[in-house]
Amino acid sequence: MIENLFYGFASLAVIFAYMVILIRNPIHSGLSLIGSFFCVSALFVLMKAPFLGVIQILIYTGAILVLFLYVMMLLNVKEEEETTWQMVSKYFTLVLVPVGMFFSFKVLNFKRLAARELSEDFGSVFSVGESLLGSYVFVFELASVVLLAAMIGVVVLTKRKEELD
Amino acid sequence: MFFESNWTGALLRIAVTTGFIFGVLVYFLVYAERKVSAFIQDRVGPNRVGPLGLLQGLADGIKFVFKEDLRPSGVSKFLYAFAPYAAVFPAILAFAAVPYGVREVNGVLVPLAIANIDVGVLFTISVSSLGVFSIILAGWASNSKYPILGGLRAAAQVISYEIPLGLSIMSVLLLAGSTDFSQIVATQRESAWFILLCPMGFLLFMISVFAETNRLPFDMPEGETEIIGFHSEYSSLKFAMFFMAEYANMVTVSCVGVLLFLGGWELLPFVSWQDLSGAVGIDILGHPILWFVTVLWFLVKLSFLLFLFIWVRWTLPRFRYDQLMRLGWKRLIPWSLFNLVVTMIVVIWMAKS
Amino acid sequence: MLVPLTHMMTLSFVLFSIGVAGVFIRKDVLTVFLCVELILNAANLAFVAVANAFGDEFGHVAVVTIIAIAAAEAAVGLSIVIKLHSDKKSMKLSSLNELRG
Numbered sequence: 287m288i289e290n291l292f293y294g295f296a297s298l299a300v301i302f303a304y305m306v307i308l309i310r311n312p313i314h315s316g317l318s319l320i321g322s323f324f325c326v327s328a329l330f331v332l333m334k335a336p337f338l339g340v341i342q343i344l345i346y347t348g349a350i351l352v353l354f355l356y357v358m359m360l361l362n363v364k365e366e367e368e369t370t371w372q373m374v375s376k377y378f379t380l381v382l383v384p385v386g387m388f389f390s391f392k393v394l395n396f397k398r399l400a401a402r403e404l405s406e407d408f409g410s411v412f413s414v415g416e417s418l419l420g421s422y423v424f425v426f427e428l429a430s431v432v433l434l435a436a437m438i439g440v441v442v443l444t445k446r447k448e449e450l451d
Numbered sequence: 452m453f454f455e456s457n458w459t460g461a462l463l464r465i466a467v468t469t470g471f472i473f474g475v476l477v478y479f480l481v482y483a484e485r486k487v488s489a490f491i492q493d494r495v496g497p498n499r500v501g502p503l504g505l506l507q508g509l510a511d512g513i514k515f516v517f518k519e520d521l522r523p524s525g526v527s528k529f530l531y532a533f534a535p536y537a538a539v540f541p542a543i544l545a546f547a548a549v550p551y552g553v554r555e556v557n558g559v560l561v562p563l564a565i566a567n568i569d570v571g572v573l574f575t576i577s578v579s580s581l582g583v584f585s586i587i588l589a590g591w592a593s594n595s596k597y598p599i600l601g602g603l604r605a606a607a608q609v610i611s612y613e614i615p616l617g618l619s620i621m622s623v624l625l626l627a628g629s630t631d632f633s634q635i636v637a638t639q640r641e642s643a644w645f646i647l648l649c650p651m652g653f654l655l656f657m658i659s660v661f662a663e664t665n666r667l668p669f670d671m672p673e674g675e676t677e678i679i680g681f682h683s684e685y686s687s688l689k690f691a692m693f694f695m696a697e698y699a700n701m702v703t704v705s706c707v708g709v710l711l712f713l714g715g716w717e718l719l720p721f722v723s724w725q726d727l728s729g730a731v732g733i734d735i736l737g738h739p740i741l742w743f744v745t746v747l748w749f750l751v752k753l754s755f756l757l758f759l760f761i762w763v764r765w766t767l768p769r770f771r772y773d774q775l776m777r778l779g780w781k782r783l784i785p786w787s788l789f790n791l792v793v794t795m796i797v798v799i800w801m802a803k804s
Numbered sequence: 805m806l807v808p809l810t811h812m813m814t815l816s817f818v819l820f821s822i823g824v825a826g827v828f829i830r831k832d833v834l835t836v837f838l839c840v841e842l843i844l845n846a847a848n849l850a851f852v853a854v855a856n857a858f859g860d861e862f863g864h865v866a867v868v869t870i871i872a873i874a875a876a877e878a879a880v881g882l883s884i885v886i887k888l889h890s891d892k893k894s895m896k897l898s899s900l901n902e903l904r905g
Contacts, residue, residue: 292807335852352583418864426868433875
């Protein structure tokens with residue numbers, strides 16, 4: 287059952303991802319990206335990471351992609367005109383990616399790496415939070431610095447010139 | 452059958468819960484809105500269709516179905532048709548993780564919900580925040596100037612008020628030490644209701660959800676009389692879908708409010724069902740009717756919060772847009788951060804002592 | 805885990821390649837951004853897959869960090885796009901050729 291769900295969501299994610307690059311209208315691209323992210327978050331839940339699955343919806347789709355669509359609406363983006371080169375190359379990816387997939391099936395081999403047993407609460411909010419604020423607290427703090435820098439950067443970027451002086 | 456954790460049970464739960472929300476709760480909420488508003492404005496309200504005007508909602512529904520489904524020229528066809536579904540889908544899905552009562556199985560209390568997941572709070576908040584897509588898409592797809600302005604306003608409002616909402620919920624999660632709704636209710640039974648422990652969090656939560664669900668005094672997205680909202684180009688069933696999604700969202704956030712701050716299905720502050728069984732002499736916790744009693748009590752609390760929504764709507768005037776943004780960013784966010792920090796200090800202090 | 809790690813890594817690889825192809829093919833700034841998000845998400849998938857296979861929670865921590873950084877990147881990137889639109893009145897990447905690099 288879980289296997290079937292995995293392959294179903296995986297193929298949906300790939301189809302939506304293809305639509306992102308095949309469709310010319312940026313808003314439709316954005317919507318298919320939302321579909322792809324939904325499938326990936328379902329995959330997270332299947333891979334015993336429910337917290338990440340929810341965070342994916344909360345931040346990626348609920349915040350980042352909302353911002354993207356908001357900016358698209360604000361700037362009233364038009365459909366992109368396509369050159370022949372773009373047309374050819376985007377359909378070429380439809381061929382190229384399965385070929386790469388075939389080779390990755392052949393090449394990738396994780397048999398030598400030893401798998402460990404998953405603990406009972408692996409991937410729960412509690413255990414992820416504990417490692418986030420325990421062994422990896424430096425990464426966590428660094429991310430907060432990045433966010434603060436981005437916040438200041440955005441405020442400076444969106445100010446008009448006369449306001450800055 | 453209904454409560455079993457197999458496919459039939461799950462499908463039955465989904466069907467019954469969704470049917471109950473849309474068929475009963477939303478229906479009576481619309482009716483209550485009209486009756487309460489009539490009472491506040493010293494009118495009679497709907498009284499023509501059926502006894503006490505109870506069938507008015509049905510008549511309105513039939514009117515919506517038979518109206519002409521207009522599509523303005525030059526709209527983006529797919530997105531114009533898709534936007535109402537983008538409003539209804541999160542409104543239904545958000546309820547999937549909300550528990551609404553308990554029942555007793557072999558001496559253990561099991562919460563009643565479509566799905567009991569341990570990230571329930573996060574799931575509900577994240578899914579209900581997806582409703583903003585419908586606002587953006589409806590505004591953009593209508594190919595008209597007023598809806599796009601209304602859509603921009605509404606989207607900015609909903610995104611802004613999500614921050615104080617998340618921060619005020621976080622203070623509750625800190626107090627309970629869990630993201631599971633039933634665990635949060637259990638913590639409230641053992642300590643006290645979080646509205647007493649954290650009244651400021653409740654206030655911030657309520658203000659933010661008023662803005663999130665586009666209710667007065669923050670109904671900028673609609674503002675049907677003066678400023679025109681994002682769904683002005685919609686008619687007939689498509690408009691009805693936006694309308695129902697708004698009321699369903701109200702029900703969902705009120706459920707979250709009841710569970711996080713008002714003790715869920717617990718009896719009263721400091722008085723649990725256990726105490727009541729002791730006083731009355733009937734073992735309520737072990738009684739087979741327990742699920743009915745708890746669901747009913749949950750509905751009583753829910754209707755109190757929903758009444759609050761209606762009461763505020765017909766009492767307060769609307770904010771101006773810049774006032775609303777100033778309130779969100781310069782008042783609510785700093786205050787909710789302050790609330791969060793104070794809660795953190797209290798939690799750490801309690802853990803130490 | 806029932807699904808072999810190879811399959812999950814292949815899925816991650818496929819999503820990654822589609823994202824990279826999109827960055828090269830599309831000319832619209834915003835769509836290129838969307839493709840970058842797709843790439844980041846493919847990386848997240850690989851992290852979670854490995855974390856799940858080896859029972860190590862570093863993968864989850866990495867994903868949380870990546871999501872935070874993606875949020876920062878989106879905010880800065882979008883404000884640059886808005887500036888660009890008001891300066892150039894165009895959303896095409898080919899209009900950004902002043903440095904002649």
